[in-house]
Amino acid sequence: MFEKVVEIGYMFDFYGKLLSKKQRSAIELYYIHDLSLSEIGEQLKISRQGVYDTLKRAEKKLYNFEEKLRLVDKFKQKNAKVKSILNHLEVINKEIEKCNRLDLQKSVKEIEKIISDILESSQEVK
């Protein structure tokens, strides 16, 4: 169950805007705020069964978008690659310190900063 919650969370980040308002609310209240189906029903003024159906339809849409666009999958792959870049930079940085080149260290820092920017902008899809 925990894995599914994380997966839905990722997909919601990437495709949430493609859901209807009611579907977005249901997913948010259930998966992020951890409310029960009945509690969500009260908030959205629909039946418990209505909440269940809305959630199932919303989840199906999210899985369908991911199957077609694979943005979550690519995001994870990219993260792994970025980590590998950061490891290389660490090695370079250590050695540059020995060369005593402050300007190059600044360049390495710049790269690290840009890489963080890239990672953050990938997640700003909400």
Added chain:
Amino acid sequence: MFEKVVEIGYMFDFYGKLLSKKQRSAIELYYIHDLSLSEIGEQLKISRQGVYDTLKRAEKKLYNFEEKLRLVDKFKQKNAKVKSILNHLEVINKEIEKCNRLDLQKSVKEIEKIISDILESSQEVK
């Protein structure tokens, strides 16, 4: 017109899979293979007006996906950032050559390779 063709091309790369088969064919034949509406009509066995309507609906969907997910916009921003990383790496590489450190040059090459991978995987959405 040229700008629109490029824009549609980008959006088609990112969201083409979310269009219907007929919409995808119409966009491909019109914007990529440069066929006329009548020629497309013959291929898809629909009227010239039908092709026009299909194209308009497909374009509207593409613009709508971009408005919500902004994948093309982010891709362009990311490209600019990556270019900036490559510039920094070039500077680092030149200076490392002076230090005569082949191992560090190898690290820089590795980073360049990973960055190219990241760029390519962003485009593999077709």
